[in-house]
Amino acid sequence: MYRLTGLLLGVAMAFPITAHSQETIELTVASSHPLAIPWVGMIKSHFMAETDRILAEKGNYKIAWNEAFGGSLYKANATLTSVQEGVTDIGWVFSFLEGAKLPLSQASTYTPFATANPPVQLQVTWDLLDSNEAFKKEWEQYNLRVLGLTGTDSYDIYTKKPIKGLSDLNGMKLSAPGVLGSWLRGTGANAVDGSLPTFYTDIQTGVSDGVLSLALGVLPAKLYEVAPYITRVRIGTAFSGAIAINGDSWDGLPEEVQQAMIQAGKFYTDAHGKDLLERHEAAFAKMVELGAGQNPPVTISELPAGDRQKWVDNLPDIAGEWAAEAEARGLPSKAFLKAYMDGLRAKGEKPARDWDKAL
Structure with missing residues (x-):
């Protein structure tokens, strides 16, 4: 008994057991928009969760996430500078509102009625980010490393009053995010700059008569309560921004963590594109259901095909x-x-x- 114990002790001393040490890395992740907005919620449920899953396979690193969603650190007009300057390590950069700093990123926002297929639109954008040096530099010059892309489902019109034809838009004030206001040119409507967190109040207080927006943003923001008339126009989808990490934060991460985030970013982008496509129609049904008891109730109509084509043709170049x-x-x-x-x-x-x- 003692002899065996002594033998084992000798082996242990000759070959000491090294305890596995896991390093914890603290990172702040933030957004100007709340988690209720689908693509923001998926930062947590897909990007962060997938990063955690990949790292857990080897067990060398663990991330302690400091979450600051919903504008608690910065608002929609400061998404780029907040990541650039390290106010947050990782954040959603809202490219719609950064036309001056991210001009090439606006290509899809100046090409309405081009596609209503989010997965395709996001894949084309990824391909360009990989192959076009000017596009890649556009982001990296602001100390940003792009990890995942965000897009939109197709845009329609949500108003206080019913829209029977294109002429009804004449003179209306419609809220729209950043450069998307240009989609209203030629319709007679006036664009009012804003974003999902401000749209409800803008409509409620008369700043605007409705919004040019997307179903998956309108539903959680409950805009149908103040703009119950939904006019399906199917204007199309657009590249709206990216999950990005501060360049200095990125450089300080171990390669294993970087690779995990690259994989998680692609996973997020693919899942986000599919989610946009699959839930777009369901969102309209849900708004009708939730708005059935309000006065007036939520109603959906189609902009006549001829008027839609007139909108396409009347847009300036x-x-x-x-x-x-x-x-x-x-x-x-x-x-x-x-x-x-x-x-x-x-x-x-x-x-x-x-x-x-x-x-």
């Missing part, structure tokens, strides 16, 4: 104007626009207007 302005700043915007439109067509999309043909 907003893509050409954007490209020309960006070219004047030394950016390869015309080539980028063509690459974006070619990417959509290569994946089977049939834009209602070929915005690159007039270049």
Whole structure:
């Protein structure tokens, strides 16, 4: 007995057992929008959770997430600078509101009626981020490393009063985020700048008569309560931003953690695209259900096909104007626009207007 114990003790002394040590890394993740907004909620349920899952497989690292969602650190007008300056390590950068700093990122926002397929739109954008140096530099020059992409489901009109045709938009004030206000040009409606966190109050207080927005944002924001008339226009989807990490924070991470985040970012983007596509129609049904008892109740109508085509045709060449302005700043915007439109067509999309043909 004692002899065996002594033998084991000797072995233990000769070959000491090294305890496995797991390193905990503290990171702040933030957003100007609340978790109730689907693509923000998926930062936690998909990007963060998948990063945790991948790291747990080896057990070398664990992230202690400091969550600051819902505008607790910064508002929608400071998403880029807050990540750039390290106010947060990781955050959702709302590219719609950063037209001056992220000009190439606006290509999809100046090409309405081009696609209503979020997974395709996001994949084309990823391909460009991988292959186009100017696009990649556009983000990296602000000390940002893109981890995942966000897009929109298709845009429609939500108003206080019913819309029977395109002419009813004339003179109306419609809230729209950033550059998306340009989609209203030629309709007679006036764009009021804003974002999902401000839309409800803007409509309620008369700042606007309704919104140009997307079903998966309108539903959790409950905009149907103040804008119960939904007019389906199917204007299309757009690239809206990215989950990005501060460059200094990124450089300080172990390679294993970086690789986990890269994989989690792709996982998030794919899941987000599918979610946009699958839940878009269901969101309309849910709004009708939830708004059935209010006065007036939520009602949905289609903009007549002829009026929709008139909207497409009456839009000025907003893509050409954007490209020309960006070219004047030394950016390869015309080539980028063509690459974006070619990417959509290569994946089977049939834009209602070929915005690159007039270049």
